[in-house]
Amino acid sequence: MADDNENNLEGEGWNAPTPSSASETMASERILNQDEIDSLLGFDLSEDEANERTGIRAIINSALVSYERLPMLEIVFDRLVRLMTTSLRNFTSDNVEVSLDNISSIRFGDYLNSIPLPAILSVFRAVELNNYGLLTVDSNLIYSIVDVLLGGRRGTAAMRIEGRPYTTIERVLVQRMVEVVLADAREAFEPLTPVTFALDRLETNPRFAAIARPANAAILVKLRIDMEDRGGRIELLLPYATLEPIRKMLLQQFMGEKFGRDNIWESHLATELWTTNMEVRAVLDEQQVSLKQVLDLKVGDTLMLNAGPDSPVELRAGAIPLTHGRMGRRNSHIAVRVDAPLSAHARSAVQRLA
Numbered sequence: 086m087a088d089d090n091e092n093n094l095e096g097e098g099w100n101a102p103t104p105s106s107a108s109e110t111m112a113s114e115r116i117l118n119q120d121e122i123d124s125l126l127g128f129d130l131s132e133d134e135a136n137e138r139t140g141i142r143a144i145i146n147s148a149l150v151s152y153e154r155l156p157m158l159e160i161v162f163d164r165l166v167r168l169m170t171t172s173l174r175n176f177t178s179d180n181v182e183v184s185l186d187n188i189s190s191i192r193f194g195d196y197l198n199s200i201p202l203p204a205i206l207s208v209f210r211a212v213e214l215n216n217y218g219l220l221t222v223d224s225n226l227i228y229s230i231v232d233v234l235l236g237g238r239r240g241t242a243a244m245r246i247e248g249r250p251y252t253t254i255e256r257v258l259v260q261r262m263v264e265v266v267l268a269d270a271r272e273a274f275e276p277l278t279p280v281t282f283a284l285d286r287l288e289t290n291p292r293f294a295a296i297a298r299p300a301n302a303a304i305l306v307k308l309r310i311d312m313e314d315r316g317g318r319i320e321l322l323l324p325y326a327t328l329e330p331i332r333k334m335l336l337q338q339f340m341g342e343k344f345g346r347d348n349i350w351e352s353h354l355a356t357e358l359w360t361t362n363m364e365v366r367a368v369l370d371e372q373q374v375s376l377k378q379v380l381d382l383k384v385g386d387t388l389m390l391n392a393g394p395d396s397p398v399e400l401r402a403g404a405i406p407l408t409h410g411r412m413g414r415r416n417s418h419i420a421v422r423v424d425a426p427l428s429a430h431a432r433s434a435v436q437r438l439a
Contacts, residue, residue: 155304155328155335157277162188162306165273169308172265177233179312186307186318194299196322197291205251205287206294207263212281216327217296220266222259226310226317230262231255233312256287263287266319278331297324304328365407367421368399397424407431 166183173181200206200221207220231254251259267282274280288294297303306321328335370390398421400407406428410421 155332157335157337158188158304161273161277164276165269166308168269168272169266169310172269173262173310176262176265177230177312179233182311184309184311186309188307189305190302191305192299193295193297193301193303193322193324196303196305197295197299200291202291203251203289205256205259205289206291207260207287208285208294208296209263209267210283210285211327212283213278214280214327214330216324217285218282218324218327219294219296219322220263221320221322222263223317223320225315226319227251227255227259229312229315229317231258232315234258251289260284260287270321277334280331297326301326363402366401367410367412368401369396369412402431405431 162185166185169183170181173183201223203224205222205227207222209218209220210216211218235258264284267284270282271280301324303322303324306323308319308321310316310319370392372388372390394412396412397409398412399409400421400423408423408427408431409425410423413420413422
């Protein structure tokens with residue numbers, strides 16, 4: 086029986102794998118390690134958040150609108166840094182330095198998951214924009230502000246007690262600082278557009294500070310506050326839905342009192358408008374007739390108008406009604422005497438042109 090099996094194997098041409106072919110098969114099916122998988126997917130958490138993401142994660146986040154398309158934001162936030170430096174120095178009576186770390190675009194859900202706890206999240210409302218924003222104060226800055234305002238010694242680190250909720254005194258002091266920052270933010274937006282930022286509530290749980298859907302894009306501004314050997318970070322989050330009403334203003338390249346308007350060109354345009362010829366029509370009556378009646382008109386047909394010699398005549402410029410008058414005659418010309426001032430609709434049209 087053994088001889089028969091050997092003969093069958095030889096007859097079918099079966100060969101046992103050699104060691105070299107087995108190693109080639111294992112090499113072609115090499116399994117990626119965890120670092121290579123993270124690099125491929127773009128989930129390398131060891132890198133700084135400011136670094137550009139790569140891999141599939143970059144493709145997923147490619148739909149986010151970059152803040153660089155809104156160049157006016159950088160000018161507004163640079164102005165905010167200068168204002169905060171002055172106001173926080175007056176607020177704390179200490180040497181305060183405020184710096185802008187970075188401005189980035191992020192999805193709202195990703196930001197809530199990345200907030201280092203414990204922290205205080207301030208939900209504020211942009212009144213004129215009819216939407217909300219989020220201001221996050223980290224734990225280091227909370228304890229530093231409390232220590233400075235309550236007379237802590239310089240040169241000693243602020244005492245931190247983890248694992249406990251913030252006390253009423255700490256929340257009130259942080260709330261006052263947040264109100265100072267929001268007042269500075271209002272002044273920073275003032276040259277661009279008047280916006281009032283009103284504090285709505287303070288939260289310590291990110292789930293209760295949801296002001297937008299997780300997939301919505303937002304602008305994240307990270308500010309660093311240093312008070313000699315103490316300090317922390319403030320993060321200002323503005324959803325794109327909040328900035329949408331003033332998006333055209335944020336697209337401007339320069340910020341000035343008149344946002345780049347040319348006085349010479351304005352005066353020249355006003356002069357040309359005053360000398361522009363405009364066609365004015367005197368409308369006696371209007372009637373609506375069918376297309377069939379218009380096509381059946383012949384030479385000698387008469388159209389009866391619902392107007393008499395004393396009926397008012399409407400003066401129009403195109404489709405815009407200007408005023409009313411009376412029909413008459415002056416010398417050998419037919420004339421219209423204006424009996425009413427310029428209509429409000431015409432005034433608004435002139436103002437829009439001006």
